[in-house]
Amino acid sequence: MVRLEHLNKTFQDNEVLKDVNLSIPRGENAVIIGQSGIGKSVLIKCMVRLLEPDAGLIEILGEEVTRLEEEKLNALRKKIGFLFQGNALYDSMSVRENLEFPLVRNNMAGTKKDLEHKVLEALDNVGLRKTIDMMPSELSGGMKKRIGLARTLILKPEIILYDEPTTGLDPITSKEISNLIISLQQQYHTTSIIITHDISCVEITANKIHVLKDGILYASGRYEEMKQSNDPWIYNFFN
Amino acid sequence: MDNERSNNILSDLTGLAKFTGRVVHHLINPPFENREMLKQSYFIGYKTLPLIAVTAFILGLVLTLQSRPVLVDFGAETLLPGMISVSIVREIGPVVTALICAGKIGSGIGAELGSMKVTEQIDAMEVSGTNPMKFLVATRVVATTLMLPILVFFADAISFIGSFIAVNLHGDISARLFLTDAFTPLHFYDLIPATIKSFFFGFAIGVIGCYKGYTAGFGTEAVGRAANSAVVVASVAIFVIDMLVVQLQHSMEALQF
């Protein structure tokens, strides 16, 4: 489903990703943890070619991402949902327009009625139907996260990349979002990569956990295994 | 220190040149985002029209009041409308309009794209099957390039009204006589370099605003910096373009006659 081999990404003289190897089977929720600034966002941005990796292989849904021409890349991106760390809602557009944007731009809008239906369905998924005509600036942080999630899911992607879906939220809202991720995943049978610092989010969502450190994925395992790790950093993170 | 500074300016200029090349590529190669382009043109015109009307009016008025005593001294008062119209149409109209647009539109584009960059909205567009160079940048550049000559034309007309009122403060002159006096020294080919110049001003404002926004760094203060340097660089560019066009115009005239 997702396969990374010897992935390297360097900014000037800052080698952020040295040699990342990762393989995620269909339907799995893989969580990536790691210190702030270690390169987690860079890693998933490479997967959708928002950043060009310097070396290595990225294979997603059978396609070699780094070799794709613009048209094929966009076709693949349609199947990959991306929830940005800061939501990235378009502030000049209303919630409705934010949700319509990916549909319209990918020629998936259909008739006016279809479009309306899809937007409402996406909003119902995150329980925010009433915000449809609001502007992003009128929403609270948690609501923005959820609208961002609705926008990510509206194309019914096969793989979803979540960049810190619960950061900056209170523990209760954050648990709600984690549960939402799980329930949506069960509903649509997606594969997910979730970046997070939030231990409760890890506990709720993770099938497998990968630790990014010093440019490599330096440990992997299930939640219970991680909790009993001998590594001091991992132990501290989980306990 | 100085060396570092000139290096920065140099790398900024090469960055801008490369960016301009990319913009031109997207301006030539379809698909085009026509709807978004119209929307941007409308916004740009709509946002600056009142501001330009007020400044152009005052400009025409003040320029006339200031020039009048000199001409009166020479007993050449009747030349006043013509002198004003020539300086407005050839030079002051385009340059002042462009400077106002650099302040209003250039900074707006810089801040808007800068904040979209910083908050990953541009990335979000890109993964939604939208090329931001086409959707955000090319549309704005086309809009500024097309709107600026129109705004200049409008500014010229409004400043004529200001000038007419100023002339009238010191004695009656009919609108018809004023216009005859104003248009006599003007030739149709005065409009051509002025219009060409305005296109370039508009292009520069659009490209520089987009470049500064698009290359904004990280964090909120990057947005402010992008908006600010968009205005500064665009203003300087306007004077440089003005100088080049005037030079070109003069050397072409010299060739003709």
Ligand SMILES: Nc1ncnc2c1ncn2[C@@H]1O[C@H](COP(=O)(O)OP(=O)(O)OP(=O)(O)O)[C@@H](O)[C@H]1O
């Ligand atoms: N576009 C870029 N240009 C240059 N350097 C970058 C760029 N993007 C990220 N970096 C650098 O790469 C490193 C990793 O950044 P990244 O955003 O991936 O961290 P992160 O692990 O997601 O951290 P956080 O948990 O705080 O989000 C940082 O040192 C950052 O400065």
Ligand SMILES: [Mg+2]
């Ligand atoms: Mg990050």
